[in-house]
Each structure stands twice: as C-alpha cells, then as structure tokens.
Amino acid sequence: MEKRQVEVAILGAGTAGMSAYRVARKHTDSVVMIEGGPYGTTCARVGCMPSKLLIAASEAAHDARRAGLFGIRPGNVKVDGRAVMERVRQERDRFVDFVLDAVDDFPEEHKIRGYARFLSPHVLQVDDSHEIEAERVVIATGSRPNVPDFLKSAEDRLVVNDDIFEWEDLPSSVAVFGPGVIGLELGQALSRLGVRVRMFGVGGGVGPIQDEEIRECALEAFNQEFPLDPDADTKKVERTGDGVAITFVDGERGEVTETFDYLLAATGRRPNVDGLDIQNANLELDDRGMPYYEHYTLRCGDSHVFIAGDATADLPLLHEAADEGRIAGENAAFYPKVRVGLRRTPLAVVFTDPQIATVGKTIQQVDEDCRGRFAVGFVSFQGQGRSRVIGKNRGLLRVYGEHGSGLFMGAEMFGPAAEHIGHLLAWAAQSRMTVTDMLDMPYYHPVIEEGLRTALRDLNHKLSLGPEVVENCLDCGPGG
Numbered sequence: 001m002e003k004r005q006v007e008v009a010i011l012g013a014g015t016a017g018m019s020a021y022r023v024a025r026k027h028t029d030s031v032v033m034i035e036g037g038p039y040g041t042t043c044a045r046v047g048c049m050p051s052k053l054l055i056a057a058s059e060a061a062h063d064a065r066r067a068g069l070f071g072i073r074p075g076n077v078k079v080d081g082r083a084v085m086e087r088v089r090q091e092r093d094r095f096v097d098f099v100l101d102a103v104d105d106f107p108e109e110h111k112i113r114g115y116a117r118f119l120s121p122h123v124l125q126v127d128d129s130h131e132i133e134a135e136r137v138v139i140a141t142g143s144r145p146n147v148p149d150f151l152k153s154a155e156d157r158l159v160v161n162d163d164i165f166e167w168e169d170l171p172s173s174v175a176v177f178g179p180g181v182i183g184l185e186l187g188q189a190l191s192r193l194g195v196r197v198r199m200f201g202v203g204g205g206v207g208p209i210q211d212e213e214i215r216e217c218a219l220e221a222f223n224q225e226f227p228l229d230p231d232a233d234t235k236k237v238e239r240t241g242d243g244v245a246i247t248f249v250d251g252e253r254g255e256v257t258e259t260f261d262y263l264l265a266a267t268g269r270r271p272n273v274d275g276l277d278i279q280n281a282n283l284e285l286d287d288r289g290m291p292y293y294e295h296y297t298l299r300c301g302d303s304h305v306f307i308a309g310d311a312t313a314d315l316p317l318l319h320e321a322a323d324e325g326r327i328a329g330e331n332a333a334f335y336p337k338v339r340v341g342l343r344r345t346p347l348a349v350v351f352t353d354p355q356i357a358t359v360g361k362t363i364q365q366v367d368e369d370c371r372g373r374f375a376v377g378f379v380s381f382q383g384q385g386r387s388r389v390i391g392k393n394r395g396l397l398r399v400y401g402e403h404g405s406g407l408f409m410g411a412e413m414f415g416p417a418a419e420h421i422g423h424l425l426a427w428a429a430q431s432r433m434t435v436t437d438m439l440d441m442p443y444y445h446p447v448i449e450e451g452l453r454t455a456l457r458d459l460n461h462k463l464s465l466g467p468e469v470v471e472n473c474l475d476c477g478p479g480g
C-alpha cells in the first residue's frame with residue numbers, strides 16, 4: 001500500500017472532477033485526481049454525446065420521411081441499423097479521445113487509478129493500492145442508473161443507456177421504462193429509427209416539464225409517434241424465450257401482454273456517494289445518506305470536503321457539473337478561504353422533437369415567489385410563420401412575469417428550436433430583464449423568435465404594461 005500526503009484529493013475524473021483538478025492545480029501542485037472507472041467522462045462515453053449522435057440519425061430518417069410535405073419524394077426510407085450504430089460509436093470515440101488526450105497531459109504523479117473511500121475525514125483508501133492523507137477533498141463521483149428491482153426480471157434483456165451505444169445493430173422492439181429526459185430522448189430516437197417502442201411512466205411526469213399545459217401538449221405529440229402512458233399500471237415483467245414479456249393495463253384493451261426485444265430502464269440516476277463510506281468523513285448526512293452542502297460554495301457543512309457534479313443529485317447537467325467543479329476546486333485549493341461562486345440561471349434542454357426547454361423558475365416557484373401576483377404569456381407554434389415554413393409548427397411556449405416589477409421570471413417550451421429560444425430566455429432572466437426590455441430587443445423576420453415575441457407581448461399585456469396582442473399584426477409579418 002503506497003501512502004501519500006496531499007493538499008487536495010479529487011474523487012472522480014469526470015467533467016466536474018477534471019474542472020476541479022484544473023482550477024486546483026493552478027494554485028497547488030499537491031493534488032491528486034482519483035478515478036475508479038475508465039477515463040473519458042460520462043458525457044462523452046455514455047451520455048450527452050452518443051445520445052445526441054443517435055438522435056441525429058433519427059432526425060435524418062424522420063426528415064427524409066416527412067419530405068413529402070414539401071413535394072420531395074426520396075423514395076422508401078431504409079434505416080441501416082449497423083451503419084447507424086457504427087457512426088454513433090465512431091463519433092463517440094472521437095469525443096472520448098479528446099478527453100483522453102486532456103488526461104494524458106496531466107502529470108502522472110497527479111493521477112491515481114482505483115475507487116476511493118473514506119477511512120476517516122482526512123484519509124482515503126484507493127482500492128488496495130493507496131492510502132491518501134488529504135487536507136481537502138472534492139467528491140466528484142458522478143451518478144449511475146437507478147434500476148427498480150421489478151425491472152430486473154428482464155434479466156439479460158434489461159439495458160441502460162450505457163448498453164445501447166454498444167449495440168452493433170438496432171433491435172426490432174424496446175420497452176422504455178421512465179419517460180424522463182433519457183427515456184424520451186432515446187425512446188423517440190429509436191422509434192424514428194424504426195424500432196417499435198412503448199413507454200411506461202409512473203406519477204404522470206413527462207421529462208422535466210412542470211407546466212401542466214405544456215405537459216399535456218407534449219404528451220399528445222409523443223403519443224402520436226409511440227404509446228406513452230405516463231402513469232402506467234405494469235403488472236408483470238418476465239424474461240421469455242423470445243424477449244421480455246410485459247403485462248400492463250391498457251386504457252382501451254384492459255390487461256394485455258406485449259413482448260419486446262429489450263427493456264430500457266431510464267428510471268432516474270443515483271449519485272455515487274453510497275460507495276464512499278461517507279459515514280467515516282464526519283459530515284452531516286440527510287436521510288438518504290447524502291451530505292448537506294451549500295449551493296454557492298459546494299462546501300459540505302463547515303468541513304474541508306466539497307462536492308460537485310452529478311454526485312450532488314441536484315442539477316445533473318453537463319454545464320452545471322463543469323461550474324460546480326470549478327467552484328469546488330477553487331475553494332478546496334484556497335481553503336480555509338471559501339468563496340461564493342457564480343451560479344447561472346437554470347436552463348435545461350431535452351433534445352426530442354419538438355424539443356423541451358425549461359428556463360429560470362418553474363411555474364410553481366414563480367407562484368410561490370410572487371405570492372400569486374404573476375401572469376403567463378403564451379404562444380402556440382401551430383400558425384407561427386417560420387415554424388410553418390419549415391413544417392415544424394407544433395408546440396407551445398409559456399412565459400412567466402411578475403406583476404408590478406414586470407420582471408421576466410421563467411418559461412417552459414415544447415416547440416421548434418427550443419434549444420435556442422431557451423438560451424435567449426435564460427440570458428434575459430440572468431440579466432434580470434423586464435418583459436418590456438425583452439420586447440425592446442430586435443426581432444428579425446421571418447424567424448421562430450417572432451413566436452417568442454408574441455408570447456412576450458401577450459405577457460406584457462397581462463401585466464398591464466402593453467397593448468393587447470393584435471391578431472395578424474402587420475409589423476409582425478405574416479404568422480408572427
């Protein structure tokens with residue numbers, strides 16, 4: 001067992017861990033980054049990037065199929081599953097290689113391989129190879145899929161996101177459990193690539209959507225492509241000779257059994273904190289065994305331990321993991337001087353079609369913060385000019401503003417180019433713009449942002465700050 005003493009030990013070499021390492025290293029050379037699994041990050045290996053690659057293939061198939069709308073007849077669209085998966089893996093490997101190159105550049109003495117756990121507040125054991133005495137620790141151990149026990153009856157046909165990207169070919173059918181972000185993105189992509197998909201949820205949720213009207217709209221749109229029951233009554237999951245038989249109650253047919261090649265569990269993720277022997281770190285823990293920590297400093301209580309990325313189980317998104325890693329790494333380096341870091345306006349995008357974007361405060365948070373004194377502006381993209389031109393005229397945007405101050409508070413969207421509209425809205429929220437300020441900005445024609453302007457005008461009027469929205473107004477151009 002090799003023993004070492006360091007100022008800063010970082011657990012995990014994912015996005016958060018590498019950010020923490022880069023910042024900490026600027027201030028001290030006495031730092032180690034400990035990685036138990038393969039280098040390359042969840043984002044590049046099995047997360048953001050391969051999922052977006054699969055979605056890109058599905059969009060190509062979908063666009064070819066719907067080309068008839070424009071009078072274009074590409075003929076029979078054939079999906080070559082092997083070629084689709086080959087590109088996914090090839091491009092994924094390029095992204096992973098970028099990360100591996102970055103890790104290669106870190107000095108060898110800063111890198112330790114193995115799983116770390118706490119022996120005491122300042123002592124970590126890494127497998128059976130190292131004992132590290134660290135003045136400060138950053139926990140950046142990420143998360144893993146959380147699979148409910150009853151799904152395990154699918155045995156070898158049970159898959160999680162990691163497995164899908166290793167497929168050599170596409171299967172013919174997949175049952176997706178969990179219409180959250182991963183389930184919706186992967187489920188819709190597989191469906192558009194010709195895989196028979198059925199999606200099962202619990203509790204009625206659809207992705208991260210909190211606004212009831214947006215949820216209804218999204219649910220209807222997804223159900224036009226594949227059956228999605230957000231509150232399914234699943235009776236049985238069984239591995240059979242030819243796949244996984246799922247018995248469930250169908251609204252129209254009663255109790256039915258359908259067989260699928262695979263069952264994809266996309267039922268949420270669990271932070272990798274349970275394997276750390278965190279009870280030895282002398283931190284205050286909540287009833288799930290998670291350390292209490294401060295959102296702006298990432299410090300656990302008044303200790304020398306910081307936590308960042310998916311390990312916090314709070315905002316499991318790439319840009320948040322990078323931000324949190326930076327803040328935690330800097331605070332670990334300068335400890336006991338601990339500084340508040342910049343936390344940005346909440347922004348999340350789901351890469352379905354239409355896309356989903358959530359920005360700023362949810363409608364429930366706005367209601368609470370404004371004590372009910374808020375208004376909601378609205379636009380449907382059905383008749384919106386640019387959206388109709390490109391045949392993407394589905395969905396809704398709802399924007400929230402505070403009475404009195406006229407401040408823009410948040411929004412939810414299920415509609416075209418939500419990844420871009422979401423950014424505009426997040427930038428406006430972080431700049432603390434009023435709805436009037438936002439309407440003073442330029443809007444080109446014909447663009448999807450004109451739909452955003454319609455929603456903002458509706459909101460401004462409801463906040464008693466502007467005139468009523470005029471149907472077919474001329475300065476909007478047709479279909480504003």
Ligand SMILES: Cc1cc2nc3c(=O)[nH]c(=O)nc-3n(C[C@H](O)[C@H](O)[C@H](O)COP(=O)(O)OP(=O)(O)OC[C@H]3O[C@@H](n4cnc5c(N)ncnc54)[C@H](O)[C@@H]3O)c2cc1C
Pocket residue numbers: 011012013014015016017034035036037038039041042043046047048049051114115116117140141142143161182272275276308309310311315316317318319321
């Ligand atoms: C399918 C999928 C799609 C996604 N798509 C998006 C997207 O489009 N946009 C977006 O913003 N986010 C997306 N995410 C979320 C994003 O990938 C994560 O939020 C982000 O990668 C988290 O980074 P991290 O550094 O916290 O964790 P990770 O990158 O997982 O790093 C944690 C590291 O810690 C290591 N580790 C664990 N335990 C120990 C231990 N005891 N000792 C040492 N090392 C340990 C692990 O091996 C791992 O390498 C997606 C996630 C998934 C699964």
Ligand SMILES: NC(=O)c1ccc[n+]([C@@H]2O[C@H](COP(=O)([O-])OP(=O)(O)OC[C@H]3O[C@@H](n4cnc5c(N)ncnc54)[C@H](O)[C@@H]3O)[C@@H](O)[C@H]2O)c1
Pocket residue numbers: 148177178179180181182183185200201202203205206207208266267268269315316317348349350351
């Ligand atoms: N585009 C993106 O930014 C992106 C993409 C993928 C993942 N992510 C991140 O990864 C995180 C994890 O994604 P996720 O989809 O695993 O989690 P999630 O929390 O988004 O969704 C889990 C879903 O599973 C459902 N569920 C739970 N138990 C179930 C059961 N027994 N049967 C059926 N459904 C069940 C939940 O109700 C929920 O709808 C997300 O919160 C997100 O932050 C982001």
